[in-house]
Amino acid sequence: MATAPIEPPQRLVSSLGGDQDGPVRSWLEGLPTLVQQRLDAWELTLERVHAPGGRSSLVAFVRQQDGTPAALKLPVPGRASAQEGAALTVWDGWGAVRLLRSDDASGALLLERLRASVSLRSLPEAKALLEAAGTVRRLWVPPGEGHAFATLAGRTEEAAEALRSAGAAAPAAGPLVDEAVELRRTLPAASEERFLLHGAFRQGKVLAGERTPWLAIGPAPVVGERAYDLAGLVLDRFEDLVAGSGAAAAARRRVAKLADSLDVDRDRLRGWTLYRAVCAGIRESATGDRQRGELLLEFAAWL
Structure with missing residues (x-):
């Protein structure tokens, strides 16, 4: 049983x-x-709350009754992590x-313990991209009959509406917003791929493990084509490309x-990358990180 006080990390408190x-x-x-409640119900011993943690x-970090290390995760209710x-x-x-x-009522997940401080971002870029590609390839499997996962078309429909509204407040980005909205309309309709995707894949979502070197965490699962997942990897460390010569x-x-x-397909990956870069750029600009938002839109324009 836990004897130390349980306090949510400041990053989570600030985010919510x-x-x-x-x-x-x-x-x-x-x-x-x-x-x-989960510690008691699953007979876990608390070691410490992971900080700074996520948003x-x-x-x-906990120990099971037999002493095996594990990680107890409680996601915000109603978010994509459901x-x-x-x-x-x-x-x-x-x-x-x-x-x-897992516990359906609370959304709690008990996971194998990984090395939380060691992600693919700790590797040189070329090595990190290679390992990330190998990891995400393993995740692309059929979702199973009668699955309840969101589809890519459904997931992006709401985002496209938000993009239209936000784009109206950023007229300089109008052409890019228009292209992104059109790509979102045409790309899902033109693909027959139906893979289970991670949905939020990037280097920071791949941690070092014990039974295998690298394992993905924190999916926001969605069913659709592989290019959507891979677009997140194209955008990873985009600042490094922006800072270098010959960035475009x-x-x-x-x-x-x-x-x-x-x-x-190169063209489909280019299309999903542009769409995701514009969505992220408009969102970042609207929430206060204007410089990062402008860099994302510049990256999208290069594509």
Whole structure:
């Protein structure tokens, strides 16, 4: 049983503290109690709460009754991580962290313990991209009959509406916004691929493990074509490309290299990357990080 006080990390509190949604605020306030309930129910011993942690979940390092290390995760209710457990069940440890137990009522997940401080971002860029490509390839499996995962068309429909509204407030980005919205309309309709995707894949989502060198964490699962997942990898460390010489050509080479290495159509990867870069750029600009938002839009223009 835990004897140390359970306190949500400041990053999580800061991320959700301004949320006016009643259920989210109530969840944050009741989080210490929720953690203790899972510790008691699953007979876990708390070692420490992971800090700084993430912005949409609490992760605590625990020991199971037999002394085996594990990680207890409680995600914010109602977010994309609600189906995380279902995706981890499908993968069953293949390319992703293994799910040990789950609780539908609280959304709690008990996961195998990985090395939280060691992600692919700790590697040189070329090596990191190679390992990331090998990891994400393992995750692309059929979702199973009668699955309840969101589809890529459905997931991006809401985002496209938000993009239109936000773009109206940024007229200089109008042509890029228009192209991104059109790509979102045409890309899902033109693909017959129906793979289970990570949905939020990037180098920071791949941690060092014990049973295999690298394993993905934190999926926001969605069913669709592989190019969507790979687009997140194209955008990873985009600041490094922006800072270098010949940045536009380097960005296009990255698209071509990743597409070819994973047998993904270059044009479709370019399209999804542009769409995701514009969405992220408009969002960042609207939430205060204007410089990063402008860099993302510049990156999109190079494509």
